[in-house]
Amino acid sequence: MGEFRRVPAMEDPYEYVERCPWKIACEPFRVAPHVWYVSGNTWVGAYLIDTGDGLILIDTFEVRALYLLTEAVRKAGFDPGEIKLILLSHGHADHCGGLKALQEMTKAKVYMSKEDYEVKKTHFDRVFFRPDGQDFEPDGFYSDQKTIELGTIRIRTKLCPGHTPGTTSFFFWDEDGEGKRYLCGMHGGAGTGFLSDEYLDDYGYPRWFRQRFVDDCKEMASWPVDICLASHPNMTNFLSGVNWEDPSDYQGFVDRGAWRNFMLERAEDAERLGRGETRAR
Incomplete structure (x- = not known):
């Protein structure tokens, strides 16, 4: 396995996506008995779930670097054509930019939140940021x-409104061949950079979004999540759990404390932001 590369903190990851996505490429790896990290990059997460009756994909990454995702799916031993459901965590291009192409390629059914769908309909630029975004229609909410x-x-x-009005988190049980079950959880949009007064006011979003974000994080911190799936790997030092000698080994991700600590850290960061004591991340 090749060495993975992180996006340097002071550089714009969009520059990598647009000009040289191979610089943030990484091999797929397993994070739970039937779940693989398949975004093909170290900036934004995407997860493939083998249900035994077809595949579920959570998030699609950017259209410019979609080849990284489809190749990662194949390298993990799966056929992208077997993707039957695509779930979007929230309406930002780095998580849904590749959706239209995958929707056409796989004919998978697409689900998203009604709230972010309304944003997409009325403020297309808030989802895709750039004029070349490819619009899509979901099959359900x-x-x-x-x-x-x-x-x-x-x-x-x-x-979990806050990062976007319709940010959605996912929770599911996965079971290994010996009957041991793991609760997997993914916060759909844990970045607090969209929770500042300035940002909320500019976009016309209510300031209570920030308190709702805090309350949701504190509530979910008590949930018994065994495997914390990162929407952005750098938020949880997620890639440190990878066993590059055996990418099918997911035991490095089994850590109930990781989820709790992540949720409480996110809540604290948003609270500090509200008090003007920190910059959002």
């Missing part, structure tokens, strides 16, 4: 009262 089901997997969604 999330409901916190209804699980998304395929094969052996039942995914519970939780609306």
Whole structure:
């Protein structure tokens, strides 16, 4: 396996995506019994779930570097054509930019939050940021009262407004061949950079988004998540869990404390932001 590369903190990751995406490329690796990290890059996460009855993909990365994702799926031993469901965590181009191309290629059903769909309809630029974004239509919307089901997997969604109005988090149980179960959790948008007064005011979003973000993080911190899936690997030092000698070994990601600590850290960061004591991350 090749050595993975992080995006330097002071550099714009979009520059890598647009000009030289291979500089942030990484091989796929397993993070749970039936879950693989397949974004093909070290900046934004995307997860492939083998349900036994087709594949679920969470997030799609950017269209310019979509080849990294499709190659990662193949290298992990799967056929991108077997993707039956695509779930979007939130409406930002780095997480949904490749959606239209994948939707056309796989004919998968697409789900997202109704809230971010409305943003996409009325403020297209807030989702895609650039004029070349490829629009898409979802097949359905999330409901916190209804699980998304395929094969052996039942995914519970939780609306977590803040990063975007419709940011959605995902939770599901995965079981190994010996019957041991792991609760996997992914916060759909944990970056607090979109929670400043200035940003919220500029976009016309209510300032209570920030307190809702804090409350949701504190609530979810108590949930017994065994494997914390990172939407952006640098937020949790996620890549340190990879066993590059054996990328199918997911034990480095089994850590219930990691989820709790991440949620509480995110809540604290947002609270400090509200008090003007820190820069959002």
